[in-house]
Amino acid sequence: ICAMAWPMVDLRPVGYVIGLLVAALGVTMVLPFAVDLWAGNGEWPVFLESLILTTLIGGVLALACANSAQGGLTLQQTFLLTTGVWAVLPLFGAIPFVIGATEARAVDAIFEAMSGLTTTGSTVFSGLDQLPEGLLLWRSMLQWFGGVGIIVVAMVFLPELRVGGMQIFRSESFDTGGKVLPRAAQIATRISVIYLFLTAWCYVSYILVGMSSFDALNHALTTLATGGFSTHDASFGAFQGAAEYVATLFMIIASLPFVRYVQLLGGQTGPLWRDSQVRAFVMTLALIITLIVAYRMWSDNIGFAFALRESLFNVTSIMTGTGYASADYQVWGAFPVVVFFFIGLVGGCAGSTCCSIKVFRFQLLFASIRAQVQRLHSPHGVFAPRYEGSPVSEDVLSSVMAFFVMFIVSLGVLSVLLAMTGLDFVTAVSGAATALANIGPGLGDIIGPAGNFAALNDTAKWMLSAAMLIGRLELLAVYAILTVQFWRT
Amino acid sequence: ICAMAWPMVDLRPVGYVIGLLVAALGVTMVLPFAVDLWAGNGEWPVFLESLILTTLIGGVLALACANSAQGGLTLQQTFLLTTGVWAVLPLFGAIPFVIGATEARAVDAIFEAMSGLTTTGSTVFSGLDQLPEGLLLWRSMLQWFGGVGIIVVAMVFLPELRVGGMQIFRSESFDTGGKVLPRAAQIATRISVIYLFLTAWCYVSYILVGMSSFDALNHALTTLATGGFSTHDASFGAFQGAAEYVATLFMIIASLPFVRYVQLLGGQTGPLWRDSQVRAFVMTLALIITLIVAYRMWSDNIGFAFALRESLFNVTSIMTGTGYASADYQVWGAFPVVVFFFIGLVGGCAGSTCCSIKVFRFQLLFASIRAQVQRLHSPHGVFAPRYEGSPVSEDVLSSVMAFFVMFIVSLGVLSVLLAMTGLDFVTAVSGAATALANIGPGLGDIIGPAGNFAALNDTAKWMLSAAMLIGRLELLAVYAILTVQFWRT
């Protein structure tokens, strides 16, 4: 299959890695298979069939592309691999939704799998509480894989591709010297250990506050991925109380740069505490929570403890882009709704499982504006924007700027396209935002925290699926492939 | 009054110019005075009193500050003058609304005058058809003055202040060599002649298609200002038909760079036709109109001629930021509404009476992104973004970037603040956008094209008034004054 080579681009190394990943994804289906078997719900053939099909196709693809040159990946191949992984894996992740109890059509199954692997968490399924255990676990696993996958991409691939200003983390992520794949495998291993440990810790904590073992497992998987899939239609509304505090803690942990945890393991606590992105993120989050608590106490005359728990959980859930809801915050009034819309566009830290514009980009943009304002006053002075004490290169700044502009323009164009399919203003605009920023719920009656994406038309679902992919890969990693220049050189 | 000098900043030259402009504004009140006298509606004392008060205070201010140093303005003084003019003039422009038939409270009167002088066109008054002629004319005159004022600011002051990337038009606007005021006077004269001629031409055209002389005058004044104040609650709904085509033509004329008309007068037709900003603006407008016409014909099954006229007029009105409405386009469906929201954020050309982000900024940002993408593919190549064939300096690019980011961030923060005062999501977000971009109508039932701003709470009105001022002066001209550095040097 891989023998065909695009003009000048050898697709075999790309096909090889994607094939391996597809086969690996297939192998992991043994878990939901086992769960269904153990639960005795009679659904185990679904995952057995999916497992065989996925592993087989992935294996054949990898074998067909195996005898390709063993050198490093070219820049073009790296671009194609990054997008290719998130474009191809959802097709296989969707199989159980088609043949399983959800009996989903292709568009719904792919939407759900894409929402999983991009850690978005928007769902087209309702009646989650009645779904077989295997399918529920599969949804959570997709998010968990997507989460660890994106950390590796953010630490190894995006700095290499110099996309969205991620090259500012290049030195930090240990320069690959062009050898992306060995480096990726090495980092993936180290990150996976940390990710697994944090997930286990979250699982135990959920158990301790009274969740069932199955719920704890699923929510631990989707918390660390800032994914937001739940096993209940009521989302975290089913676990009001102590579990909300646990979830808040782990959503924040999942939103910090994972490279800091690698350093922490190496005994270095300094980098984490001194990280200006971490500080800015935590301070912004604290400020927003304070505002919402004050508003809730004043507006609805509710007690501090209740207001704090609800606000802490739901604000953190939206700002980190996790997308759980423990209450329909739309009934809190217009102020929280507008705040939730805009903090979802901020997001967490780079190098975490969070999506959206991210804190470091705002820091860099504001640093640039500050330098700009200084220049206004002293036209002949030289003011370079600084980040963490070092001057920021023009290359990084223009990358960040390009990301920001493309994010806003994509948001506008996608809103218009969604409205063209018949969605109302709030559904179109918030749907575009929640897909591009991989948050999960939108606003309004249809796709808001109390609703789901089932009722949307198919065209809108395809658009949103594409937007989740584009947003997850920091836009330009995907857009670059769509240019003529990409294929010419 | 002006004797007090801020630490290191001599405010007298600023006070002198503002005083003169206030006095001049007062003198122009003779026109609505004469109109009320001639109409025999008994309202003439309103403008006589306003005239005396305004001219007196302006004159005293100018005299008190007259014997200041006669050198050019410093950079600080130029900043303060720019913002000062738009902060002070509305206070005097508001007087007739307080003592006249509208009997407005200060907040409403200042909102209306600010909406006028910033050419926004949002109104807090209803029952326009019953207002005395003098007041209606005064609203239109405020927009007309604001329109010519902003062209001068855009051509002389902003390039000098290097705000929002306007310095790219520096050479074009004839470098002032630091002597801002003489240059401003000279350009103001030349621009005013063109502006007056175009207004007269528009007036005659409106008469020819059947408008009454008074309506034609008012709408000519507010069309050329891309202001959007009307003499009827129904706005242009009162003039459906040929007048819509006339208005469309002159709204487009008012959205092109006025420096091109100066060159046209000098016999140079080339610069206008070759201006890439003009081309991009006209092509975008044509594209959007085509889309909306097609949608309207398909969606509501209406004829081409009717769909064309309605779409042509209303799309042009929103994209140029004029803000007339000849129909409640909110009933056309979600697609036009979302389109209208986003094209309002594009706006017309720099150096015209249009506000918003403006076409040239999108051109520069896209040029930068294009260079960025080329660099992605060939990391060692050097790709400079180009505008009209010339490479764009880093200074201009970072200015434009700063403007874009501050615009979006201001939009977010203002939306949150407005929601905090109790406005719903659509009213808060569209109100923030329409004020910052000086468009006029918002979306939704309250401030949409069929409503007005009367029902908003006072806090929201003050916020929106400030936002109109900030948006009109390209954000950073105002924000720069609010920094500590500004007052220190």
Ligand SMILES: [K+]
């Ligand atoms: K999410």
Ligand SMILES: [K+]
């Ligand atoms: K306007």
